[in-house]
Amino acid sequence: MASVNYSSPHLPASGSVNVMMRQVLLALLPGAVCMTWYFGPGVISNLLLAAVTAVCAEAGMLALRGKPVASTLVDSSALVTGVLLALALPPLAPWWIPVIGTLFAIVVAKQLYGGLGFNPFNPAMAGYVVLLISFPRELTLWPAPHAGLGLTDTLALVFLNTLPSGAALDSITMATPMDIVKTRLGLKTALSDLQDGGLFGLVGANGWEWVNFWFLLGGLWLLKARVIQWHIPVSMLGALAGMALVFHLLDPETYTFPAFQLFSGAAMLGAFFIATDPVSASTTPRGRLVYGAGIGILVYIIRTWGGYPEGIAFAVLLMNMAAPTIDHYTQPRVFGNRGDES
Amino acid sequence: MTLHTFHGGLELPGHRERTAATPIRQAGIPPLLVLPLLQHIGEPAECLVTPGERVLKGQMIAAPRGNISAPVHASSSGTVVAVEPRPFPHPSGFAAPAIIIETDGRDAWLDAEHGLANYHQIDAARLLDHIRRSGIVGLGGAGFPTQVKLGSSVYHNIELLVINGAECEPYISCDDRLMQERAAEVIEGVRILQHILKPKRCIIALEKLMGAARNAMQAAVDNAADETISLVSIPDIYPSGGERQLIRILTGKEVPSQGYPADIGMLCQNIGTTAAVYQAVMHNRPLVARIVTVTGAGINRPGNIEALIGTPFSGLIEACGGYSGAIERLLMGGPMMGFDVHTDRVPVIKTTNCILAATREEMPPPPPEQPCIRCSKCTDVCPADLLPQQLYWHSQSGNLDAAQDYNLFDCIECGCCAYVCPSHIPLVQYYRHSKAEIWTREKQKQASNTARRRHEARLARLERIRQERTERLARKKQALETDADPAGDKKKAAIQAALERVRQKKAAADIAPKNVDNLTSEQQQRIREVEARRQHPDEDTGQ
Numbered sequence: 001m002a003s004v005n006y007s008s009p010h011l012p013a014s015g016s017v018n019v020m021m022r023q024v025l026l027a028l029l030p031g032a033v034c035m036t037w038y039f040g041p042g043v044i045s046n047l048l049l050a051a052v053t054a055v056c057a058e059a060g061m062l063a064l065r066g067k068p069v070a071s072t073l074v075d076s077s078a079l080v081t082g083v084l085l086a087l088a089l090p091p092l093a094p095w096w097i098p099v100i101g102t103l104f105a106i107v108v109a110k111q112l113y114g115g116l117g118f119n120p121f122n123p124a125m126a127g128y129v130v131l132l133i134s135f136p137r138e139l140t141l142w143p144a145p146h147a148g149l150g151l152t153d154t155l156a157l158v159f160l161n162t163l164p165s166g167a168a169l170d171s172i173t174m175a176t177p178m179d180i181v182k183t184r185l186g187l188k189t190a191l192s193d194l195q196d197g198g199l200f201g202l203v204g205a206n207g208w209e210w211v212n213f214w215f216l217l218g219g220l221w222l223l224k225a226r227v228i229q230w231h232i233p234v235s236m237l238g239a240l241a242g243m244a245l246v247f248h249l250l251d252p253e254t255y256t257f258p259a260f261q262l263f264s265g266a267a268m269l270g271a272f273f274i275a276t277d278p279v280s281a282s283t284t285p286r287g288r289l290v291y292g293a294g295i296g297i298l299v300y301i302i303r304t305w306g307g308y309p310e311g312i313a314f315a316v317l318l319m320n321m322a323a324p325t326i327d328h329y330t331q332p333r334v335f336g337n338r339g340d341e342s
Numbered sequence: 343m344t345l346h347t348f349h350g351g352l353e354l355p356g357h358r359e360r361t362a363a364t365p366i367r368q369a370g371i372p373p374l375l376v377l378p379l380l381q382h383i384g385e386p387a388e389c390l391v392t393p394g395e396r397v398l399k400g401q402m403i404a405a406p407r408g409n410i411s412a413p414v415h416a417s418s419s420g421t422v423v424a425v426e427p428r429p430f431p432h433p434s435g436f437a438a439p440a441i442i443i444e445t446d447g448r449d450a451w452l453d454a455e456h457g458l459a460n461y462h463q464i465d466a467a468r469l470l471d472h473i474r475r476s477g478i479v480g481l482g483g484a485g486f487p488t489q490v491k492l493g494s495s496v497y498h499n500i501e502l503l504v505i506n507g508a509e510c511e512p513y514i515s516c517d518d519r520l521m522q523e524r525a526a527e528v529i530e531g532v533r534i535l536q537h538i539l540k541p542k543r544c545i546i547a548l549e550k551l552m553g554a555a556r557n558a559m560q561a562a563v564d565n566a567a568d569e570t571i572s573l574v575s576i577p578d579i580y581p582s583g584g585e586r587q588l589i590r591i592l593t594g595k596e597v598p599s600q601g602y603p604a605d606i607g608m609l610c611q612n613i614g615t616t617a618a619v620y621q622a623v624m625h626n627r628p629l630v631a632r633i634v635t636v637t638g639a640g641i642n643r644p645g646n647i648e649a650l651i652g653t654p655f656s657g658l659i660e661a662c663g664g665y666s667g668a669i670e671r672l673l674m675g676g677p678m679m680g681f682d683v684h685t686d687r688v689p690v691i692k693t694t695n696c697i698l699a700a701t702r703e704e705m706p707p708p709p710p711e712q713p714c715i716r717c718s719k720c721t722d723v724c725p726a727d728l729l730p731q732q733l734y735w736h737s738q739s740g741n742l743d744a745a746q747d748y749n750l751f752d753c754i755e756c757g758c759c760a761y762v763c764p765s766h767i768p769l770v771q772y773y774r775h776s777k778a779e780i781w782t783r784e785k786q787k788q789a790s791n792t793a794r795r796r797h798e799a800r801l802a803r804l805e806r807i808r809q810e811r812t813e814r815l816a817r818k819k820q821a822l823e824t825d826a827d828p829a830g831d832k833k834k835a836a837i838q839a840a841l842e843r844v845r846q847k848k849a850a851a852d853i854a855p856k857n858v859d860n861l862t863s864e865q866q867q868r869i870r871e872v873e874a875r876r877q878h879p880d881e882d883t884g885q
Contacts, residue, residue, distance in 0.1 A: 005435075005682060006671055006682050006705075006707075006708070007760075007768045007770060007771035007774075008675075008677075008678060008679050008680060008681060008755070008757050008760075008770055009677060009678040009679070009757030009758075009760050009761045009770070010671060010673060010677045010678070010680065010698075010700065010705045011354070011512075011677045011678065011705065011761055012704075012705060012706055013708065013709055013761075013763075013764075013766050014761055014762055015719070015762060015763075015764040016709065016712075016764050016765075016766070017712050017715055017764045017765050019764070020717070020764050071710065075712060077715075115713065116712075116713050116715060117713030117714050117715050117716065117765075118713070226719075229718075229722065278715050278716045278717040278718065279715050279716050281716070283716050283718040283721060283729070283731060283732075284718075284721065284729060285721065285722075288718075327732075331729060331748075332349075332721075332727045332728075332729070333727060334599060334726060334727050334728060334749045334752050335348070335349070335586065335590075335596060335599065335725065335726040335727045335728075335752060336586065336596045336597055336598050336599030336600075336601070336726075336752065337598075337599045337749075
């Protein structure tokens with residue numbers, strides 16, 4: 001008999017953080033492939049740059065903090081942060097964009113707060129917001145669907161900042177549908193006038209709707225695998241669609257329809273992969289509903305009336321701040337405490 | 343009957359098929375019986391025997407002490423060879439006082455009066471006393487003296503009696519087997535409890551998978567022809583065998599967080615306990631044996647063993663064909679709430695429902711602890727609706743007040759949270775530690791309160807003595823002054839002074855001790871004795 005004193009329960013562990021993180025990476029795969037299909041090899045170079053930076057930064061910081069490096073790295077959480085950030089970045093951004101963003105995410109937003117489990121803010125979104133505020137122009141370098149460059153041209157642009165001969169940056173990149181809708185509606189163009197020009201697909205933005213669809217499928221698989229719980233995605237998407245429906249019904253020419261909100265930009269990536277980051281989210285069952293709904297409402301407000309075409313990152317960070325307070329006020333009723341009744 | 347659900351819980355693999363299908367075997371009489379004086383919740387029993395004394399099976403060898411206590415009986419005939427601390431099954435691994443009996447193999451019963459087969463005509467108080475003297479405690483694992491539980495409920499209006507046949511944990515099948523083989527005894531035990539408590543209804547709950555037990559019990563219930571007894575199968579969700587969870591499933595009602603089932607007119611008794619009540623009342627057999635599930639991949643022929651209380655674990659394991667290989671953990675209790683006993687020399691006690699010998703493959707050492715990622719899987723499975731990870735944060739940082747604010751003491755230590763934790767944090771261990779810390783702190787607070795009261799009393803006493811001395815001196819001085827007076831007044835003054843002294847003494851005796859309002863009558867008696875003793879020397883010096 002072993003001389004160790006084991007504490008109950010004695011059944012073998014039923015899950016592990018390492019496995020959960022890898023399941024998240026797996027669930028991101030279809031969406032990432034779809035993004036590459038529409039927006040070119042820049043998506044992959046972003047992913048690789050961010051992933052390598054994330055793992056190196058995590059290892060360096062762990063070593064500096066005197067923590068075990070190898071046994072911590074296997075939790076794959078740094079990799080998840082890097083991949084999530086990379087999927088939010090434009091495929092034609094210069095190489096230092098994913099590197100700087102990931103460095104900030106891992107070094108400042110995660111490790112300086114104490115590493116996995118201790119960061120109050122979603123590291124990937126903190127990194128993204130730093131980039132968005134510091135390098136707004138670089139973050140607009142999205143190509144039109146299927147109009148991106150080939151592999152060599154992309155690599156030349158990303159790493160050497162050289163454009164293919166005879167091409168201007170403006171001719172390669174294109175404002176995202178979210179951006180166009182925002183500017184045009186801001187100029188009092190009626191929504192019905194935007195219908196032509198390949199902006200819309202079946203239900204959402206052209207191209208983006210399929211990216212969102214595959215992230216939705218990945219997310220549903222995570223739900224089924226019980227890596228995430230339904231509360232946050234459902235309440236976030238519900239609030240977003242609800243807001244969109246109300247305003248669309250009030251004024252269909254100014255406000256986009258709910259399906260466009262759900263299947264454009266980073267809605268599904270945000271709902272299933274970013275807002276559900278457990279470390280920085282609310283943890284009580286009711287709190288998760290409030291937290292998700294808060295993100296959905298903020299996303300709609302920022303998209304519609306705010307200064308940016310997409311609002312996931314700001315909405316998530318704002319609700320991160322509110323999470324401890326939400327948790328405090330949404331504690332479940334403990335068994336045997338029925339309140340006033342009997 | 344509509345069943346309700348409780349929040350959380352787990353569907354766990356049962357690991358019961360083999361033991362539940364094998365008949366109960368007898369462990370036989372071991373050469374030595376080790377009977378700890380504390381096998382229950384409450385005060386340890388008081389030893390009644392001395393080494394060298396001959397005892398008979400069923401003879402009370404240790405008497406209950408105080409209200410919440412239970413006696414210990416010799417579980418076989420033989421000679422007491424020692425009364426000394428011995429290792430006993432407890433998470434601490436410590437030794438505890440025990441009576442050791444060398445058996446003579448005759449297993450001769452104490453020839454006592456007959457059972458109370460006519461219990462219908464006997465009042466509850468007498469039956470309760472009989473149950474107390476029979477040493478019956480909750481056999482489901484808690485070990486709370488049964489008579490205390492029943493006794494405190496007699497004064498409540500018990501509407502519903504719940505007989506708990508749902509096993510507490512995976513692997514354990516002793517109640518299942520008992521119902522299969524001795525259904526009639528169980529039902530007769532139920533009838534006795536009904537007679538004591540006079541409930542309106544009685545529900546016998548068992549799990550859905552217990553098909554054979556249900557058939558046997560159904561036949562016995564039909565035989566009893568009692569409309570108020572019903573048999574209910576509940577889903578196999580851990581911890582539905584927990585008293586509070588079971589009541590919730592059956593009635594939808596919740597036992598108040600700091601209260602007892604009796605507060606909502608219910609009482610829950612374990613199947614094994616019910617059978618023990620039957621043995622005690624009908625055959626005057628005190629609790630000297632119990633059924634233990636001996637199981638785990640480390641056991642050659644796992645099964646249910648009826649063993650004398652005090653038989654070493656090794657005796658039961660031998661009865662099951664011994665170990666099959668290297669044992670990683672030897673547990674008393676189930677895999678979710680049981681504890682590691684380190685050695686198979688510890689005896690079976692009244693609360694030993696299961697001996698689990700697990701191999702390394704079956705229960706490998708836990709993976710290293712990782713940081714909590716606040717995934718709240720623990721919250722989702724908590725049957726007490728707690729926030730386990732908040733309890734963990736506050737326990738880990740030693741913030742015990744906050745842990746209590748998050749209802750630490752509503753935790754039933756079922757282990758669901760730790761089982762699902764992807765970071766492999768031994769959550770239950772943190773909670774136990776915090777609870778223990780809080781208890782220690784409370785004890786210290788009480789001790790310091792007592793010390794403060796004593797100190798105040800001492801100051802008051804010193805002050806009184808000082809005052810008395812000053813007054814005495816003043817009187818002496820006055821007496822000396824009056825000496826100068828004419829002779830006629832002198833006698834008068836002396837009488838006056840004597841009278842004054844008597845009055846003073848009387849007044850001194852009237853000074854009441856302070857802060858005694860909340861003390862028990864026993865403590866007040868002790869204070870009075872102390873006061874009396876203190877008055878004595880004063881009198882001497884006063885003359």
